[in-house]
Structures are given as structure tokens and as C-alpha cells.
Amino acid sequence: MTAVPTPARKPRRAAVPYTFLAPALVMFAAFLAAPIGYAAYLSLRRVKVSGLGLGRGARTEIWAGLSNYTRSLTDPDFWPSVGRVGAYGMIVVPVMLGLALLMALLLDAGRTRVGAFARTSIFLPYAVPAVVASLLWGFLYLPRVSPITDALQAVGVTPPDLLSDSWVLYAVANIAVWGGTGFNMIVIYTALRAIPTDLFEAARLDGASDVQIAWRIKIPIVLPSLIMTFVFSLIATLQVFAEPMTLRPLSNTISTTWTPLMKVYRDAFTRNDVYLAAATSVIIALATFVLSFGFLKLVGNRAFNQED
Template identity: 55%
Template sequence: MTGPDGARRGSRAPYLFVAPAVLLFLAFLAIPIGYALYLSLRGLRLTGGGIFGTRQEVFVGLDNYARTLADPDFLAGFGRLALYGLISVPLTLGPALLFALLLDYAGARGRRFARTAIFLPYAIPGVTASLLWGFMYLPSTSPFSYLTQELGLGEIPFLTGGGIYPSLANIAVWGGVGFNMIIIFTSLRGIPAELSDAARIDGASEWRIAWHVKIPLVAPALVLTGLFALIGTLQVYGEPTTLKPMTPEISGVWVPLMHIYTSAFSRDDLPLASAASVILAVGTLVVSVVLLKVTQKRAFGGMS
């Protein structure tokens, strides 16, 4: 029989196992978020007047939020994100689903090599990938522009005008398709083979099996990858920052995260940057919740 000491030790065991995760959550998530909220309500004001005035941090309430929401550069960054997302999100999910369905096809060959080849770009760090593609975009080093110039078609405007959006989206697509493909392919492998076999016996083609059997059953994986792609779009920073020295089209406040970085480290205004960070975080949360609600309603509506 277990004595009182053993019972007490058993009752403490779950808390001991959970404690490391709770400490990490507090240290790297809860406390930084709380400090960001605190900073967003503060502001830097000049006190003393004249040339001998000093900057002091004072409570300003929601003033930083009002300034951020009234900043045309910050709001324009969301417009650029929308154009970027309209290109990158569908092109990230569509090929990933197609590759996953092809790899799940019973007659597919070289699956292991294909999975590795498709997933490999995701293993390359985003900054490295941006640099590699940046050199392929520059007119002086681009092999694509070299070919078009040899054909008399002129250079391809990768980094000028509207071409900057598909150029940036291409980097995200190149690196993100493999990750999404693995998630969708894993979900496909969890579908019982009997469902596809029954559909084949009924005379359904592979296309009909994919459209009417497989895709509906992997809808949760599609929602998950779509949510990841959407959050990644709202948090775009590395690609435009890496390409910024290569083109005048990208400014220091081109997307919201670049605006936050500029406010914090170039303008030395951490309270304003904290307010912008909170707005971006809340916006990301709202968009994520709305997406989940919409997809859940469609899923349950289709089941009813």
C-alpha cells in the first residue's frame, strides 16, 4: 500500500513535469508580451526645455496606438502585405496539395527522392534563400535576364515596379511548398486505403478519388497549412529586408515588421514600436480566429 508520503509525492509529480514548460512560457512569451503592453502605454517626452532638455519616459495612455493607426506608412504596409499574400498563399498551398496527391498515388515512383527534393528548399534558411534569389534577380547577375537580353527581349523587371511582389512571393513559395506538402501528405497517408479501393471498384477515376475522397478528408490539414501561410504573410520581414539594398522599391517601412524595426532601432522609439507590435499581434490573432471560424462553419455545413 502506498503511504501518505508516497501519495504526496505522486500528487506533486504532474506539477514537476509541467513546471519547465510553464517557466519557459513565462520567460519567453508571457513576460515579454506583458512588457510590450506596458511599454506601449509609455512615451518619450522632452523635459527641461532648451538645449539642455532630456528625454524621459512618461505614461501616455493610448497615444502610441493612435499615432500608429494614423501613420500612413504603417497602414500602407498592410496593403503591400495583402498584394503579397494574394500571390504567395495560393501558390504555396496549391502546389503543395498537388505534390502530396501525386506522391500518394499508388503508381508513383521515387517517392522518397521526390519528398526529399521538394522538402529540401525549406531546410535552407530564409535569409540565405533571399540572398540567392536576390542575385538571380539583379540584372547584372541574373541568368534569366541574361537569356532574355540575348533574345532581344530586355531584362526582366524582378526588382522594379509591380515585379517586386511576385519576386518576393517566389521566395516564400520556393521555401514553403515542401513544408506544407509534408503536412498534407502525412494527412493523406492517414486515410484508410479501403475508401480509395471502394471508389475504384465503383469506377471512379484517380481524379475523382482525389477530388471527392482525399481532399475533403484532408481539409483540416489544408486549414492548418493555410493558417500557417497567412500568419507567415503577416510576419514577412526577412525577404524584403534582404532585398532592400538591391532595389529602391523597398523602403525601410515597406511592411509592418520593417516599420516596427525602424521605429525601435533607427528612431529609438521603443514605446511606439511596442504599440505597433501589439496592433500587429492582435490583427494576426483576429484574422486567424476568423479563418478558423469560417472554415469550421463550412465544414459543419457540409456535414449537415
């Protein structure tokens, strides 16, 4: 006779998935959820100073309500930093995704005989940390040490000062494009490789060119991947910090509040106002969520439900 499993084993089996998920859930709670909750808590507090602020009990933390958010939104440095990030994103996102899509289509079309080498070469800048990449590009931007400046001057061309007020936005954007194109290319290229080749063969039998196949077949099919890379790029744009912060010692055109996150850093570690910094951080997080969710809501149904 076959042994019948006892009911006591069923709860054990039901607990197995949660056992495997437990480490990830603990890490998520400890290093993501808890810091976010603590930042939200700090954003609703402030320090009350009694007397000269000396001695025990002279500085106490009290409830502040939404006053920190009001201070953040009315800070004269906040909205100019938002405007710079907006201009930065309008340069970086379309250029980066356009280059990534173009390179993925060229690699998928088989126009290069060194596909593996080309993919690795394009992806390699993404593996370089943002601080290291910013330092490398920063020295290339400096007129006195840049070999690019020497080469242009040798042919009689006067190079622009890329760290000047007129060009620094493009200089920072160039670093982001150089570093992020490879990652987005790999995502799009992977989606292209998953398309059945029968579709391309049928299109060629109908007389379609490579350009028509790319425009009418490949791009519509990989649209979900394009949307995903756009959302990732949008989030990275709103959180830009390493590039301008690293370039700041090389140029006096980048202020301490050049981006919203740089303002958070200044408020927290220079002015020692962690409550205002926490409020600004929460505002940035909410803006990131609203823009990302709004974009997905706007185009998600069309992109991810193409079978309808």
C-alpha cells in the same frame, strides 16, 4: 499481505506531470509571455523631455495611454504597408497551398517512382534560412549577375526587371512560395497517408478515377490539415520581414516601411522610438490573433467535426 500506498504518495504522483511541464512553462514565460507583456507595457508609455533634454532627469518615462496606438494607426506609412502585405498574402497563400496540395496528391497517387527523393527535394527549400534564400534569389533577380537573364537574352527574350516597382511584390512572393511549399506539402502528405486504403479500393471498384478519388475523398478528409496550413501561412504572411529586408539593399523600390514589421524595425532601431514600435507590434499581434481565430471559428466546426 499487500502494502497499501500511504496517502502521502498521492500528492507526489500528482506533481509528476507538472514537473515534466515545468521546463517548457518556464521557457514559455521567459521568452514569449514576458516579452509580449513588456511590449504591451511599453506601448502605453512615452518619454517626456524637459528643457534641452540634457542632464540627469531631463528625459523621463511617463504614462501615455493609447496615444501610441493613435500615432501608429494614423501614421501615413502604416496603411500602405498593410495593403502591400494584403496583396502579398493574396499571392502567396493560394499559390503555395495549391502547389503543396497538388504535389502531395501526386506523391500519394504513386505517379512517381522516386517518392522519397521527390519528397526530400520538395521539402529541402524549407530548410534553407529565409535570409540565405533571399540572398540567393536576390542575385538571381539582378540583371547583371543573373544567369536567367543571360539565358533569356540568348534566345531573344527581354527579361523583366524583377526588382522594379512593378515586379518586386511578385519577386518577394516567389521566395516565400519556394521556401514554404515543401513544409505544407509534408503536412498534407502525412494526412493523406493516414487515410485507409480501403476507401480508395472501394471507389475504384465503383469506377472512380484518380481525379475523382482526390476531389471527393482525399481533399475532404485532409481538410483539417489544409485549414491548419492556411492558418500557419496567414500568420507567416502577416509577419513577413526577412525577405524584403534582405532584398532592400539590392533595390531602391523596397522602402523601410514596406511591411508593418519593417516599420516596427525602423521606429525601434532607426528613430529610437520603441514606444511607437511596441504599439505597432501589439496591433500586428492582435490582427494576427483576430484573423486566425476568426478563420478557425468560421470553418473549424465544419472541418474538425466531420463525424457530425
